[in-house]
Amino acid sequence: MSLALERLAGELAGVVGAAVELERPSDPKHGDFATNVALRLAPERRTSPRELAEELRQAAEQINGVERAEVAGPGFLNLFLDAGWYGEALAEMLAAEGRYGAASSQHLERIQVELVSANPTGPLTVGSGRNAAYGDSLARLLTFGGNEVEREYYVNDHGTQIDLFRASVEARRHGEEPPEGGYLGDYVFEIAKSQGDPVPSMIKSIGQTLEHFRVQIDNWAYQSEMEKRLPALLEKLDTYTSEGALFVRSSALDDEKDRVLVRSPERGGNPTYEAADLAYLADKLERGFERAIYVLGADHHGVREWFRVAARLLGDDPGKVEVILYQLVHIVEGGRTKKMSKRRGDVVLLDELIELVGLDAARWYLVSRGPDQTIELDVELAAEHSQKNPVYYVQYAHARISSILAKAGGTIEADAEPPQELSEEEKGLLKRLVEFPNVVREATERRSPQAIPTYAIRLADDFHRFYHHRRVIGSRAQSFRLGICQATRAVIARCLDLIGVEAPETM
RNA sequence: GGCCCCGUAGCUCAGUGGAUAGAGCGACGGACUUCGAAUCCGUGUGCGCAGGUUCGAUUCCUGCCGGGGCCGCCA
Numbered sequence: 143m144s145l146a147l148e149r150l151a152g153e154l155a156g157v158v159g160a161a162v163e164l165e166r167p168s169d170p171k172h173g174d175f176a177t178n179v180a181l182r183l184a185p186e187r188r189t190s191p192r193e194l195a196e197e198l199r200q201a202a203e204q205i206n207g208v209e210r211a212e213v214a215g216p217g218f219l220n221l222f223l224d225a226g227w228y229g230e231a232l233a234e235m236l237a238a239e240g241r242y243g244a245a246s247s248q249h250l251e252r253i254q255v256e257l258v259s260a261n262p263t264g265p266l267t268v269g270s271g272r273n274a275a276y277g278d279s280l281a282r283l284l285t286f287g288g289n290e291v292e293r294e295y296y297v298n299d300h301g302t303q304i305d306l307f308r309a310s311v312e313a314r315r316h317g318e319e320p321p322e323g324g325y326l327g328d329y330v331f332e333i334a335k336s337q338g339d340p341v342p343s344m345i346k347s348i349g350q351t352l353e354h355f356r357v358q359i360d361n362w363a364y365q366s367e368m369e370k371r372l373p374a375l376l377e378k379l380d381t382y383t384s385e386g387a388l389f390v391r392s393s394a395l396d397d398e399k400d401r402v403l404v405r406s407p408e409r410g411g412n413p414t415y416e417a418a419d420l421a422y423l424a425d426k427l428e429r430g431f432e433r434a435i436y437v438l439g440a441d442h443h444g445v446r447e448w449f450r451v452a453a454r455l456l457g458d459d460p461g462k463v464e465v466i467l468y469q470l471v472h473i474v475e476g477g478r479t480k481k482m483s484k485r486r487g488d489v490v491l492l493d494e495l496i497e498l499v500g501l502d503a504a505r506w507y508l509v510s511r512g513p514d515q516t517i518e519l520d521v522e523l524a525a526e527h528s529q530k531n532p533v534y535y536v537q538y539a540h541a542r543i544s545s546i547l548a549k550a551g552g553t554i555e556a557d558a559e560p561p562q563e564l565s566e567e568e569k570g571l572l573k574r575l576v577e578f579p580n581v582v583r584e585a586t587e588r589r590s591p592q593a594i595p596t597y598a599i600r601l602a603d604d605f606h607r608f609y610h611h612r613r614v615i616g617s618r619a620q621s622f623r624l625g626i627c628q629a630t631r632a633v634i635a636r637c638l639d640l641i642g643v644e645a646p647e648t649m
Numbered sequence: 650g651g652c653c654c655c656g657u658a659g660c661u662c663a664g665u666g667g668a669u670a671g672a673g674c675g676a677c678g679g680a681c682u683u684c685g686a687a688u689c690c691g692u693g694u695g696c697g698c699a700g701g702u703u704c705g706a707u708u709c710c711u712g713c714c715g716g717g718g719c720c721g722c723c724a
Contacts, residue, residue: 165667167668168669168671169668169669176668178666178667178668181704181705184704185704191704192676200723203691214668215667215668216667216668216705217704218667218668227653233675261724276653300722301723302723302724303724326702370682386722387722389722398651398720401722403722405722406722410722412722414723415723415724440653440718440719441719441724442719442724443652443653443717443718443719443720444652444653444656444720445719446653467653468651468719469654469655469717469718470718472717479717480705481717481718507655510662511661511662511663512662512663513654514653514654515654516654516655516716516717516718517664520661523661529672529687530687531673532672532673534687535673535687535688538685538687538688539688541685541687542684542685542687545684545685546684546685549684550684593664596663596664596671596672599663599672600671600672603672606689607688607689607690609684609685609688609689610680610688610689611689613683613684616683646684648698649685649687
């Protein structure tokens with residue numbers, strides 16, 4: 143929470159002897175900030191909520207920055223703050239510069255975020271784009287919070303799907319149809335035009351798409367490398383052979399069944415994906431990550447429990463493993479919905495979406511929906527509406543402020559005296575800015591980066607309203623208002639950065 | 650059959666154990682001699698259904714209805 147708000151909450155907590163949370167009521171009549179602490183505490187204090195609130199009210203009115211306090215409803219305490227408090231809040235934001243909103247006291251960790259990890263059997267789809275936009279934004283939030291974060295892409299470069307992909311390309315090179323279960327997409331024809339193993343070049347092209355999408359992968363891990371660690375790993379595990387296949391006794395650790403790690407000779411004798419998962423997790427944990435976050439599509443829902451079991455099989459803490467599932471992206475064509483399939487070739491590529499709606503709009507769009515929500519993407523509609531994407535509304539506010547600050551010239555006084563009486567527009571905007579640290583904290587804790595674009599829209603909204611009603615340059619409160627502009631611009635820029643979107647000076 | 654996600658405005662979606670549930674799109678009407686009109690101001694309808702927990706539930710729990718997804722020696 144912002145320091146100015148923390149100070150208020152702290153002083154109230156001192157009075158009541160318990161933690162106090164201050165929230166911003168939706169109705170301004172209910173104060174600038176309010177707390178329900180009396181309601182929560184009344185039962186254990188054996189008193190009525192209103193009585194407790196009244197006690198708190200009298201103490202609150204003695205606190206510096208509180209203009210007046212009211213008890214309302216069943217026992218809410220509503221605080222009305224004076225201009226001095228708003229000045230304090232603004233000074234804090236300006237002093238913190240770009241760090242405003244970054245967490246200061248939480249437990250920091252070394253975190254790995256594994257994201258995308260799509261098979262290199264074709265270009266990235268918008269489904270992978272959703273994974274990338276979500277995972278990267280989460281990584282940015284965690285980094286902003288002070289954690290040490292690494293983004294990793296796990297490449298399935300070995301196995302049935304890869305063999306089918308190579309065979310499909312090879313077939314097209316000879317003008318033949320791909321084999322049963324092979325890859326039918328148009329891109330296979332393109333790849334078939336060039337010589338050599340299509341897998342390495344596909345991996346390279348995926349990397350380029352991600353880089354263009356502003357996702358910086360710190361490390362690429364390869365399934366084939368992980369499988370090399372298997373023999374040593376298998377010796378340490380409780381395994382047995384049945385019908386020629388090697389099983390691990392995972393059911394002993396609450397898994398729903400024992401898992402095959404190495405297939406029987408009749409089935410090729412190759413290690414399964416679960417085996418590679420296990421070796422890969424061992425590798426992650428050995429590298430010292432205190433938390434391994436997997437960002438996976440909802441179709442991987444079945445493996446969620448497996449990763450936790452895997453940690454236990456390795457004798458490590460399953461609490462270090464965090465699996466985040468996001469629902470799939472479906473494509474809508476002519477009013478009909480269908481699931482994407484890379485094998486069938488029913489896909490919308492991430493590169494296509496970017497081309498169609500623009501990079502910023504694509505990132506904004508894909509991160510704006512909560513991970514639990516299925517996205518139904520109508521490409522035609524998306525292209526048609528792209529100019530109306532709220533990202534431009536937010537970027538416009540940033541550009542507009544940049545223009546004002548350029549016109550005003552000079553430096554901003556961090557401690558500009560607030561006017562005697564603040565307008566509703568100034569208060570509204572400042573209150574929104576005061577909320578920012580909480581928004582960041584909750585977005586991070588709840589793994590909900592979509593809260594950032596939502597907040598950014600509200601902030602831009604408050605700014606545009608302020609701009610229309612209150613003149614900045616040439617007003618008596620110019621210095622203070624320039625400070626507000628400066629702080630607003632910094633927070634908008636931060637929001638956009640957290641979701642990988644540009645903050646333009648001009649548009 | 651077991652498990653996961655969703656059901657909020659005409660549409661696409663936010664949101665929260667609290668006081669009158671929001672935004673964008675769409676529709677209609679206003680506002681540029683003044684810091685950027687990609688803007689602002691105004692006009693409407695809604696938490697799938699039924700119970701439970703709670704001072705208070707759209708939010709948590711259970712059941713039902715409806716939609717999507719996963720349950721293979723596939724990845």
